[in-house]
Amino acid sequence: SQQGEEDPQALSIQEGENATMNCSYKTSINNLQWYRQNSGRGLVHLILIRSNEREKHSGRLRVTLDTSKKSSSLLITASRAADTASYFCATDAWDTGRRALTFGSGTRLQVQP
């Protein structure tokens, strides 16, 4: 898979359920970021996790990072219809110090009311 690939590609759940999205990447990183994109809109930054962190929380969001497996997960708890969007992970590149982000293909989350 390519740098920053998410799975599943699409996820449909009921309001109140938890949603888990996964991301895999290939190169060493400084940080991994998760973004949300509503249809036709810009990218909203959700959370950044550093390579020396294993877990981070922000409200109903929980992100984990496993650098040995080069993977991350985003958990949204108690989902709401307003959480319906596409979710992307994005990585930088540790070895070159590049700030350019590489995005995955995203997970399309549909939360049914």
Next chain:
Amino acid sequence: EPEVTQTPSHQVTQMGQEVILRCVPISNHLYFYWYRQILGQKVEFLVSFYNNEISEKSEIFDDQFSVERPDGSNFTLKIRSTKLEDSAMYFCASSGQGLDQPQHFGDGTRLSIL
């Protein structure tokens, strides 16, 4: 909360024409970026800009493209001799100094080349 603003929200241009996409980054940010997203595809990095010069650019960012910070607040992307395949959403982003600073994105400009 401070935000990145982009204008116009939608630009329609004839093939071969030049376009300028405009961005106002967050005021205390030092790094500025352009990304694009072709419909149905991934967000792709184009270029980053720091201290009044390009700091990184991708293979996509060829001689057709240029960036400029004409004053203390604006950051522009110019596309010359536009082609049909330049049709995409173009996103501007900015970030602070540290390597652990998140990039904040604008709502994008939808560029349609006819």
